[in-house]
Amino acid sequence: xxxPALNAPKTARSGGRTxxxxxxxxxxxxxxxVLVFLVLGHLLIMNVLDGGVQRINFAFVAGRWxxxxxxxxxxxxxxxxxxxxxxxxxxxxxxxxxxxxxxxxLKAALMVATVFTIALGTLxxxxxxxxxx
Amino acid sequence: MAATVxxxxxxxxxxxxxxxxxxxxxxxxxxxEYTVEALPTDRVLTVxxxxxxxxxxxxxxxxxxxxxxxxxxxxxxxGRNRLAxxxxxxxxxxxxxxVVEAIKGLPLEKDLVVDMEPFFQAYRDxxxxxxxxxxxxxxxxxxxxxxxxxxxxxxxxxxxxxCTTSCPVFWSDGQYFGPQAIVGAHRFxxxxxxxxxxxxxxxxxxxxxVWRCRTTFNCTDACPRGIEVTKAIQEVKRALMxxxx
Ligand code: SF4
Ligand code: SF4
Ligand code: FES
Numbered sequence: 279x280x281x282p283a284l285n286a287p288k289t290a291r292s293g294g295r296t297x298x299x300x301x302x303x304x305x306x307x308x309x310x311x312v313l314v315f316l317v318l319g320h321l322l323i324m325n326v327l328d329g330g331v332q333r334i335n336f337a338f339v340a341g342r343w344x345x346x347x348x349x350x351x352x353x354x355x356x357x358x359x360x361x362x363x364x365x366x367x368x369x370x371x372x373x374x375x376x377x378x379x380x381x382x383x384l385k386a387a388l389m390v391a392t393v394f395t396i397a398l399g400t401l402x403x404x405x406x407x408x409x410x411x
Numbered sequence: 412m413a414a415t416v417x418x419x420x421x422x423x424x425x426x427x428x429x430x431x432x433x434x435x436x437x438x439x440x441x442x443x444e445y446t447v448e449a450l451p452t453d454r455v456l457t458v459x460x461x462x463x464x465x466x467x468x469x470x471x472x473x474x475x476x477x478x479x480x481x482x483x484x485x486x487x488x489x490g491r492n493r494l495a496x497x498x499x500x501x502x503x504x505x506x507x508x509x510v511v512e513a514i515k516g517l518p519l520e521k522d523l524v525v526d527m528e529p530f531f532q533a534y535r536d537x538x539x540x541x542x543x544x545x546x547x548x549x550x551x552x553x554x555x556x557x558x559x560x561x562x563x564x565x566x567x568x569x570x571x572x573x574c575t576t577s578c579p580v581f582w583s584d585g586q587y588f589g590p591q592a593i594v595g596a597h598r599f600x601x602x603x604x605x606x607x608x609x610x611x612x613x614x615x616x617x618x619x620x621v622w623r624c625r626t627t628f629n630c631t632d633a634c635p636r637g638i639e640v641t642k643a644i645q646e647v648k649r650a651l652m653x654x655x656x
Contacts, residue, residue, distance in 0.1 A: 297616060297651075299616070299617075299618055299620070299622035299623075300616060300622060300651055300652065302622070303622045303648070304652065372584070373580070373583045373584060374583060
């Protein structure tokens with residue numbers, strides 16, 4: 279009996295070291311931690327502190343978005359949550375869709391929905407007009 | 412202290428519910444029940460052998476050493492991946508039939524036997540052998556006790572596949588290297604005598620490499636050698652994140 283012949287080993291898929299999967303993995307951990315603070319802070323401010331959800335109206339939102347601080351907060355929250363969620367769904371689609379066709383179309387739909395939501399949200403945060411009637 | 416002799420030996424009737432699959436006649440595995448007499452200290456493997464010898468000679472399973480070292484009799488016993496030769500009857504609930512099935516995620520060949528080739532291929536792919544640099548030394552390649560301790564845990568692997576076939580990522584994506592291959596790579600990546608670290612890290616950095624692991628610890632729970640599999644995987648991830656390019 280002889281030992282089985284060794285095939286040439288799998289080579290790393292990417293020629294250079296692009297490390298895409300690694301960065302996506304690190305992004306998930308980091309954005310996850312940042313989101314915990316952003317989202318909990320957001321919920322606290324919007325729903326609990328000083329009057330809570332009762333005081334939210336057009337003027338309140340307009341007032342918040344006139345400050346660059348809240349603009350940045352909301353922008354960060356939007357981008358991180360969307361990319362974090364989309365990347366998670368991408369992995370789930372990769373795991374569970376069996377046919378190449380299904381996988382492609384699911385990912386395409388995910389991509390469109392994500393880009394659309396991020397673009398729309400960003401547009402609103404930056405072009406919000408408090409004097410709209 | 413004098414050894415205590417059991418007053419009487421309890422003989423039990425145990426029922427095994429085994430997933431049978433005969434490729435020539437069956438489309439799908441089906442369950443069959445067998446009741447035989449056994450001792451509480453018998454192992455599942457002994458009972459399977461008894462069923463084969465006394466009830467149904469067509470029952471097919473792999474075994475070799477019967478002492479937990481060859482890694483050939485991994486199977487799903489009451490839903491958990493274990494070695495049949497390391498699982499005692501007294502540790503199972505025998506009020507209900509003991510369910511024995513083939514390990515999942517590898518092609519089923521017959522009854523409890525699966526095709527291990529994809530599993531072994533993943534192991535070969537991480538190059539589980541010493542890669543050296545420069546001239547071969549004229550004496551042993553020495554190593555300190557501390558350097559040896561770094562990868563001690565992963566040297567214990569017996570290639571039984573309990574881990575890989577309990578991994579949900581492997582079930583849904585057979586291309587994933589699987590925990591065992593990462594354990595096998597870990598054993599050389601962290602070996603101070605080995606010069607192939609970068610190559611192996613590159614292999615495990617690929618799309619089907621360590622980043623697919625979801626840290627669910629199924630593999631660690633399943634390993635009959637008690638290897639901290641998930642920890643080894645995390646160590647490889649860390650090595651990838653902090654390596655010098
Ligand atoms: S910890 Fe990772 S390798 Fe282990 S079973 Fe879970 S996903 Fe698979
Ligand atoms: S790591 Fe443990 S469970 Fe996995 S193949 Fe090796 S001995 Fe078996
Ligand atoms: S028969 Fe060898 S490990 Fe069980």
